[in-house]
Amino acid sequence: MSTDRQLPKKTLETWDDQYVWHPFTPHEVYRNEDPLTVVAGEGHYLIDADGDRYLDAVGSIWCNLFGHRRAEIDDALREQLEHIAHSTLLGNTNDRPVILAKRLLEHAPTSMDKVFYSDNGSTSVEIAMKMALQFWQQTEDGHQSQRTKFMGLANAYSGDTIGAVSIGGIDLFHARFGPMLFQTVRGPSPVSYHRPPETTRAAARQRFVDDFDRVIDEHGEELAAVVIEPGMQGAGGMITYPDGFLRHAAKKVRRAGSLLILDEVAMGMGRSGEMFACQREGVDPDFLCVAKGLTGGYIPVAATLTRDRIYQAFLGPPEQGRTFFHGHTYTGNALGCAAALATLDIFENEPILEEVRRKEKVLAGRLETLWNTDHVGDIRQYGLAAGIELMADPDERIRFDAAERVGMKVCSAARERGVFLRPLSDVIVLMPPLTITDDEIDQVVSAIEYGIKQALQ
Numbered sequence: 123m124s125t126d127r128q129l130p131k132k133t134l135e136t137w138d139d140q141y142v143w144h145p146f147t148p149h150e151v152y153r154n155e156d157p158l159t160v161v162a163g164e165g166h167y168l169i170d171a172d173g174d175r176y177l178d179a180v181g182s183i184w185c186n187l188f189g190h191r192r193a194e195i196d197d198a199l200r201e202q203l204e205h206i207a208h209s210t211l212l213g214n215t216n217d218r219p220v221i222l223a224k225r226l227l228e229h230a231p232t233s234m235d236k237v238f239y240s241d242n243g244s245t246s247v248e249i250a251m252k253m254a255l256q257f258w259q260q261t262e263d264g265h266q267s268q269r270t271k272f273m274g275l276a277n278a279y280s281g282d283t284i285g286a287v288s289i290g291g292i293d294l295f296h297a298r299f300g301p302m303l304f305q306t307v308r309g310p311s312p313v314s315y316h317r318p319p320e321t322t323r324a325a326a327r328q329r330f331v332d333d334f335d336r337v338i339d340e341h342g343e344e345l346a347a348v349v350i351e352p353g354m355q356g357a358g359g360m361i362t363y364p365d366g367f368l369r370h371a372a373k374k375v376r377r378a379g380s381l382l383i384l385d386e387v388a389m390g391m392g393r394s395g396e397m398f399a400c401q402r403e404g405v406d407p408d409f410l411c412v413a414k415g416l417t418g419g420y421i422p423v424a425a426t427l428t429r430d431r432i433y434q435a436f437l438g439p440p441e442q443g444r445t446f447f448h449g450h451t452y453t454g455n456a457l458g459c460a461a462a463l464a465t466l467d468i469f470e471n472e473p474i475l476e477e478v479r480r481k482e483k484v485l486a487g488r489l490e491t492l493w494n495t496d497h498v499g500d501i502r503q504y505g506l507a508a509g510i511e512l513m514a515d516p517d518e519r520i521r522f523d524a525a526e527r528v529g530m531k532v533c534s535a536a537r538e539r540g541v542f543l544r545p546l547s548d549v550i551v552l553m554p555p556l557t558i559t560d561d562e563i564d565q566v567v568s569a570i571e572y573g574i575k576q577a578l579q
């Protein structure tokens with residue numbers, strides 16, 4: 123049987139090479155970089171076809187919150203299958219997405235009143251952008267249809283569909299798609315590590331804030347919305363912001379009369395130590411984009427939360443066409459919403475957020491020890507997320523040649539210590555399950571230290 127669970131690893135690898143095209147994967151080197159062939163998971167561990175177990179220190183690319191085969195989520199899915207897997211949300215409803223919307227809003231910033239579902243982070247951001255654009259055409263309080271531009275920061279990442287790529291600012295991923303992108307207003311990058319040698323970190327941070335303000339001053343009146351990833355720019359390289367930046371930015375955007383879209387696809391669902399990073403920063407957005415962890419890392423469900431003020435502008439007799447004409451086949455998928463409800467149950471029944479706040483400090487203390495390791499240029503952390511940037515020469519801030527694939531080599535070596543990691547170029551990324559234990563934090567950081575020493579000395 124071709125669905126056999128006992129297929130030899132070799133067969134799976136051969137079929138993988140023959141039939142599967144992997145995302146964000148240079149296939150020229152893929153097989154040589156010893157990819158995992160996962161066949162199962164248990165708690166915080168992935169189990170590969172050899173039966174080897176690896177601590178999933180990137181939460182299966184940032185979405186797994188409480189480990190694999192978590193009983194409450196598994197049970198919720200089995201239970202939901204006794205009812206229905208999916209029915210459409212287009213012009214109709216289903217009990218799971220209804221209940222999830224109500225409960226999600228109980229955890230969201232108080233400015234959020236409505237939930238619009240989709241299936242991934244990219245769409246959750248594009249939906250916010252489309253809603254903002256249409257809002258300005260339909261709002262009674264200003265006739266501001268000149269607000270058609272969107273502002274994103276350099277190094278931003280909001281996903282891979284064309285709207286998300288347009289607002290994104292990572293040249294390696296995005297530049298070649300230029301001909302199909304729409305024009306956006308580009309803000310500065312919060313990167314303060316790669317600054318000119320004569321500049322202090324504090325000065326680089328101040329310059330970022332000043333540049334942000336200048337771009338808003340220049341374009342404020344044409345901006346439909348400004349998109350920001352609170353807490354950290356994730357895929358851009360785990361880049362943190364100056365303290366208080368989000369609060370400052372929110373005020374600045376509001377004063378310019380524009381709308382604020384917060385992309386919490388990576389940082390939402392507890393990673394900051396609050397349910398949403400904007401709550402930690404005391405900021406009320408106009409749109410909040412949620413995906414990755416929403417179902418605990420089980421099923422692709424995303425949500426775009428927004429204000430009643432936005433929603434109201436879409437009301438009117440149907441023939442006026444003020445409806446939001448956007449929807450995906452699987453929008454509001456009942457199985458996915460059941461997984462998300464079980465995820466909220468876990469947040470409500472266990473001190474997950476308190477523990478994240480405690481473990482943020484444990485992780486910070488443990489990461490400090492990495493400064494003694496050669497080639498560690500910068501260590502950046504926000505909540506239970508971190509990036510360790512490796513440099514050929516940290517003192518002179520000289521990078522490794524990309525061809526050396528140093529990040530991948532370090533992560534491969536860390537696998538010898540039973541830890542699975544996936545880097546962003548030469549930034550080693552930590553996005554562990556929120557339920558990671560102190561001992562496991564220790565194991566992960568030790569494995570990184572070992573990986574750096576193995577790969578680079």
Ligand SMILES: *Cc1c(COP(=O)(O)O)cnc(C)c1O
Binds near residue numbers: 282351385386389413
């Ligand atoms: C992953 C990510 C996205 C895109 O989400 P997908 O589900 O991969 O489409 C958007 N924004 C941020 C901040 C992300 O980390």
